[in-house]
Amino acid sequence: MKQKSNFTFLLSYAKNEKYKLYLSAFLSVCSSILMVVPYVLIYNIILELLKTDINFNRIKSLAIYTAILIVVRLILFILSGVFSHVAAFNILYNIRMQTVKHLGNINLGYFREKNIGEIKKAINEDVEKLENFLAHQIPDLAAAITTPIVLLVFLFFLEWRIAIFLLIPILLAILTQIAMFKGYGKRLDKYNSLLQRLTSTITQYIKGMNVFKAFNLTAHSFKKYIDINNKYTENWHNMTDDFKNPYGIFLAVVDSALIFVIPSGGYLYLTNKINISTFLIFLLLSYTFLTSLKTLMQFGGTFSFVLAGANNVRSIIEFPIQNEGKNLKDINFKEDISFNNVTFSYDKNDVLKDINLILKPNTITALVGPSGSGKTTIAYLLGRFWDIQKGSIKIGNIDIKDIDVNYLLSNISYVFQDIFMLTDTIFENIRMGLDKTKEEVYQAAKDAEIHEFIMSLPNGYDTIIGDGHIKLSGGEKQRISIARCLLKNSPIVVLDEITAYSDIENEAKIQNAIRNLLKDKTAIIIAHRLYTIKDVNNIVVLNEGEIVENGKHQDLITKEKGLYKHLWEVK
Ligand SMILES: Nc1ncnc2c1ncn2[C@@H]1O[C@H](COP(=O)(O)OP(=O)(O)OP(=O)(O)O)[C@@H](O)[C@H]1O
Secondary structure, X not given: OHHHHHHHHHHHOOOOHHHHHHHHHHHHHHHHHHHHHHHHHHHHHHHHHHOOOOOHHHHHHHHHHHHHXXXXXXXXXXXXXXXXXXXXXXXXXXXXXXXXXXXXXXXOHHHHHOOHHHHHHHHHHHHHHHHHHHHHXXXXXXXXXXXXXXXXXXXHHHHHHHHHHHHHHHHXXXXXXXXXXXXXXXXXXXXXXXXXXXXXXXXXXXXXXXXXXXXXXXOOOOHHHHHHHHHHHHHHHHHHHHHHHHHHHHHHHHOOHHHHHHHHHHHHHHOOOOOHHHHHXXXXXXXXXXXXXXXXXXXXXXXXXXXXXXXXXXHXXXXXXXXXXXXXXXXXXXXXEEEEXXXXXXXXXXXXXXXXXXXXXXXXXXXXXXXXXXXXXXXXXXXXXXXXXXXXXXXXXXXXXXXXXXXXXXXXEEEOOOOOOOOEEHHHHXXXXXXXXXXXXXXXXXXXOOHHHHHXXXXXXXXXXXXXXXXXXXXXXXXXXXXXXXXXXXXXXXXXXXXXXXXXXXXXXXXXXXXXXXXOOEEEEEOOOHHHOOOOOEXXXXXXXXXXXXXXXXXXXXXXXXXXXXXXXXX
């Protein structure tokens, strides 16, 4: 069921290219039919040669026809390939364009939670698998279906008394195929899910190598890896066990043509019921005929893998896109930002419940609360990383759903704990494609307290950072990321837990950088270290997705049994 719909999904991207694929399949069918004709001609040549008065002219013309047909067949075969390749590349182009376009319309939150490797694999490898399927397998399949049918009809036509015996191996081949593919869909689903888990566990292991090393965990003692690897191997064993008998029989059957042809054909020949030419053609063609069934079976296997890949592409394309609003621009961001009865869930459970909150322009609001209480989610919702299900978030009187999302994001600066660095110079890592001068970049770096450090590097601002180059500490990366935001100079700033891992010296510098960044900005700070936010304009205390307290540090600290007071005391 799932496989069928994946196939329909694939075809939906074929559009007009479908006709090229049909044409390619048709040409491939014609080419397969023509494959039989030379045999017919050879059959006639042998017949002629067996005569006592050989007509050499007839043999010559038969030979010429054979040569011409072989060339025609080749031309048809090439044309079929040309059409299927042109169609395949156009379809691939459509799918890639559509996938990338769709990615541009998905909420940003998708990219923060999704494994980028999986997205890349779907767009590159899985789409590439489709090329193989469309360009090669569709014409091959058309030929694989036609060839045995045409050959069988020809053999029946030639001598039904031998051909009828070939029905026995065909029947056996079909029965073994049924036995092999019984429950194949479920097995394949299990295989794919185990493979995915294996890949993600290995990725996790590589990503967390430093932590694993610190805990002295090797690949052998990393239980999760061992478990999934064992399950994966066991599944292969089970699949091999299930397949080995029917597959063995199938292979024997498709190679068994001579067992049926020699006794039946030999008997008919020896009793003078057929001539040697018929017998020879049978010996030759019956073998080709049965082995062409192998191609059909192999096709079944690869087809399932292609469809599994199509499913990955599909999961991207069918991911819900961001709600389209009025795409307004020219908004005054120096107005109240209000969360009005906002309720939000990632899947089933509400992680924010009926949130009402006002952020005054040019003030700092800190979100505090236990882990999982919804602080980061609130920050994400302001930038439309996700769209809310109930309530509204407004800037002044304008619902953010009606603001062009790129415009909205160009007016908010996010500084996250996990900072993305381009493999590029420090200069470009601060400038991030903005149209800013060298002086402006330097000033931002100075305000972010990172200029001196950059100048101390041998290549200064031209130092390349990232994979395989200079490594920066967490605090240095954070200050670079603050420099980016200073340069961007957006009216709204969101800081997510950014002092969490810094040492004392770094933290002092980061605090200075933050002070510079937040000057005249409307800001949200998510903080666990409460002393870093005790001077902010408003502290919002969250618990299990609800606002439980709200106010200034001095007020909250005096609230008996208050959550903030408790958090402050246990800090
Ligand atoms: N992408 C997601 N999909 C599903 N659930 C999520 C997702 N992101 C967060 N959650 C869940 O939403 C709830 C709120 O998470 P959130 O990250 O907003 O909390 P937080 O207060 O910022 O936590 P922390 O202080 O640990 O960062 C948690 O229960 C979390 O498990």
